Amino acid sequence: MKSDKGSKQCSTCKDSSCSASKRRPGETDEEFEARRKLASKLCGIKHRLVVLSGKGGVGKSTVAVNLAIALSMKNHEVGLLDVDIHGPSIPTLLGLEGEPIYGEKGELLPVKYNGLKVISPGFLLHSQDDAVIWRGPMKAGVIKQFIADVAWGELDYLVVDSPPGTGDEPLSVCQVLERVDGAVIVTTPQKVAAVDVRKCITFCRKVGVPIVGVIENMSGFVCPKCGEVTNIFKTGGGQQISESMGVPFLGAIPIEPNVASACDNGKPFVKYFPQSRATEVIYKVVEQIEESFKSKQNDLSSAAG
Ligand code: ADP
DSSP: OOOOOOOOGGGGGTTTSSSSOOOTTOHHHHHHHHHHHHHHHTTEEEEEEEEEEESSSSSSSHHHHHHHHHHHHHTTEEEEOOOOOOSSOOHTTTTTTOOOOOEETTEOOOOOETTEEOOOGGGGGGSSTTOOOOOOOHHHHHHHHHHBOOOOEEEEEEEOOOOSSSHHHHHHHHHHHHHOEEEEEEOOHHHHHHHHHHHHHHHEEEHHHHHOEEEEEEEEEEEEETTTOSSSOOOOOOHHHHHHHTEEEEEEEEEOHHHHHHHHHOOOOHHHHHHHHHHHHHHHHHHHHHHHHHHHHHHHHHHHE
């Protein structure tokens, strides 16, 4: 649901327990100000979701885009942040390539896709052939800037398309967000992907990120003419891993020509192919996300008395 406009922001926050209200020992004016600015942006974001994968090319960005669109189509206020720094594909998946980013009052304005607010390093590249060469500490700084220096406003959900793997970059994402409310892990059925998804689950547990569940993408090919399913890769790997590691299995998305063409044409499949199996799985994930956050909120309300 659209957020209350008057909800609490750091600039007016009187909560002295907020870590950003006090200067840390040895902190310079600039560091203190930067931390306050980041905290004020995070304060306006109710739920922070990350989409992770053990490796690239499994459909992580496709899932992130369609989750964000589905949440937005359910009338939530949603932001989509692409921090897949070396392979930012969100602009292509939403048909927003070449869109300029404008600044206002010292902040970047997200590019809009209907009601969805989108930020991607892809918007800052002059050409799609440009490669971003950022070293480790710079990458962490860029991730921070994409939160602190962007006019996100009040959001019900921020969906973050994380870089693949379990290295420095996804770790920086979790650290910058301070609190991640849920991770959706995307995998494909092959053995090489399965090994990496276990690492992803372990990563989430180590950094204290609650796992919404695992999606198995590219799980069998459904012939658009006869409906026969051909298991190009072995299927069921995602479900087996979910069961053996004790995390929810959210569903299997088959290889669908409509999904591939929707991606290439910048048209999110949840909007353009509402009857597809892929859309069904995405909405199932959205329901689980809404449900788990609702129960967390109920817990908080009852704890507050
Ligand atoms: P990642 O973010 O993991 O690197 P992407 O989301 O960019 O992967 O997906 C790569 C490409 O794979 C997409 O552009 C899309 O064309 C294709 N793709 C993803 N999922 C499916 C699917 N279920 N069916 C058909 N094509 C898919």
